[in-house]
Each structure stands twice: as structure tokens, then as C-alpha cells.
Amino acid sequence: EPEVTQTPSHQVTQMGQEVILRCVPISNHLYFYWYRQILGQKVEFLVSFYNNEISEKSEIFDDQFSVERPDGSNFTLKIRSTKLEDSAMYFCASSAYGLGYTFGSGTRLTVV
Amino acid sequence: AQKVTQAQTEISVVEKEDVTLDCVYETRDTTYYLFWYKQPPSGELVFLIRRNSFDEQNEISGRYSWNFQKSTSSFNFTITASQVVDSAVYFCALSEAYSGGSNYKLTFGKGTLLTVNP
Numbered sequence: 263e264p265e266v267t268q269t270p271s272h273q274v275t276q277m278g279q280e281v282i283l284r285c286v287p288i289s290n291h292l293y294f295y296w297y298r299q300i301l302g303q304k305v306e307f308l309v310s311f312y313n314n315e316i317s318e319k320s321e322i323f324d325d326q327f328s329v330e331r332p333d334g335s336n337f338t339l340k341i342r343s344t345k346l347e348d349s350a351m352y353f354c355a356s357s358a359y360g361l362g363y364t365f366g367s368g369t370r371l372t373v374v
Numbered sequence: 375a376q377k378v379t380q381a382q383t384e385i386s387v388v389e390k391e392d393v394t395l396d397c398v399y400e401t402r403d404t405t406y407y408l409f410w411y412k413q414p415p416s417g418e419l420v421f422l423i424r425r426n427s428f429d430e431q432n433e434i435s436g437r438y439s440w441n442f443q444k445s446t447s448s449f450n451f452t453i454t455a456s457q458v459v460d461s462a463v464y465f466c467a468l469s470e471a472y473s474g475g476s477n478y479k480l481t482f483g484k485g486t487l488l489t490v491n492p
Contacts, residue, residue: 293477293478295479295480297480303484304465304482304483304484304485305419305465305467305480305482306482307479307480307481310477310478310479312477317477318477318479351417353419355480357478359478363409363421363424363469363478363480364421365411365418365419365421367417367418368417368418368419370417
């Protein structure tokens with residue numbers, strides 16, 4: 263069964279450093295998403311991406327965040343200057359329409 | 375705006391008991407999708423079911439069953455004869471089927487931690 267692949271599975275970074283989280287969505291999917299889950303809390307929408315542009319972003323997705331689909335297969339989330347409160351599990355997802363919604367296994371980001 | 379409420383924060387049962395996880399949603403759309411996900415201690419999100427707003431038939435899959443009632447905006451999940459491996463956090467989520475055609479974001483509830491004790 264097709265999978266959404268996220269790398270790395272766990273990343274530790276120092277406060278103020280830039281991090282890039284990587285995702286390979288399912289190849290025939292058109293919609294791409296990033297979600298965040300702070301430990302012990304609910305999964306929150308960050309951003310959706312369609313037709314090579316952001317279609318919606320949440321209040322969490324401020325100027326420190328950016329997304330890219332640089333080569334037609336990868337989908338990245340960049341955090342420019344990490345803060346302690348960015349520590350969370352980040353999930354990438356892709357869908358064909360709203361239906362075949364598939365999540366990756368997540369990247370646990372720890373900011374120290 | 376869409377909203378999902380899972381009022382039960384934690385539930386603890388003994389193995390073989392039946393357990394129902396509640397989910398109540400709010401949306402102004404007439405077309406939407408409802409989901410349940412399981413998050414085991416390993417952290418990944420495991421898809422369990424998707425149901426569209428036009429299909430109110432209850433569904434059963436093995437020990438799992440779902441009761442969708444539009445009249446009460448609820449999409450409850452029942453595990454029959456629970457097992458220790460069912461211990462996880464369970465999330466209910468809602469997607470409005472059309473959000474300008476370019477976004478099908480999911481809105482999650484806060485989750486219910488189910489602990490099944492031997």
C-alpha cells in the first residue's frame with residue numbers, strides 16, 4: 263500500500279537554528295498538508311498546499327514557517343529560527359481529493 | 375468554522391468489556407467527511423474509518439463499529455470485547471468536503487485516551 267514517508271523520524275536542534283522536515287507524499291496525490299501535535303495534545307492543522315501554492319494556513323503558521331515542493335516529489339516544512347515551543351510531532355499528509363487521506367509516521371522535533 | 379468535541383479525556387476498562395468513544399461535531403456544510411484515527415504509544419496516526427455526510431448507515435468492522443447520527447451531529451465509535459492492544463489515543467476528525475476546492479484540512483478533536491487493562 264502506498265505510504266507517505268517522513269524523514270528524519272526524530273530531530274534534536276538548538277533554539278534559534280533552522281530545521282527542515284522532509285516528506286515524500288504519495289505520487290498521484292494532489293493535496294499536501296502539515297500538521298503539528300504538541301505532546302499530549304490534539305493534532306493541529308498548519309498548512310495545506312495545492313497546485314504549487316499554499317491554499318490555507320493556520321494562525322500557528324507564522325513567518326517562521328515555510329513550505330516547498332522543490333522537485334515534484336518532496337514536500338518540505340522549514341522552521342527558520344526554532345523556539346522551545348516548536349517542540350512537537352510534525353505530521354505530513356497527502357490526499358487525492360479529500361478522500362484518500364494518508365499520514366506519514368511523523369517527525370518528532372525537540373528544540374533544546 | 376468546524377469543530378470536533380471528544381468530551382471523554384480518558385477511559386479505562388478491563389479487557390473484554392465493550393467501550394464507546396463519543397464524538398460530536400459542528401459544521402455549516404452539508405457535505406463533509408468524518409474520520410477516526412488511532413494513535414498508539416509509538417505515535418503514528420492509524421486510519422480507522424472515513425464516513426461521508428450522506429451515508430448514515432452504521433458500519434461494523436470486526437470488533438469495531440461506528441454509529442453516525444446527523445440529527446445529533448455525533449459519530450461514536452464502539453469497540454466490542456476490548457483487548458489490551460486497543461490501548462491508544464483515539465481521535466475523531468472532520469473535513470469539510472469543499473473548502474474552495476483547494477483544501478481539505480482535517481479538524482481534530484482532543485482525543486480520548488483508552489486504557490484496556492488485563
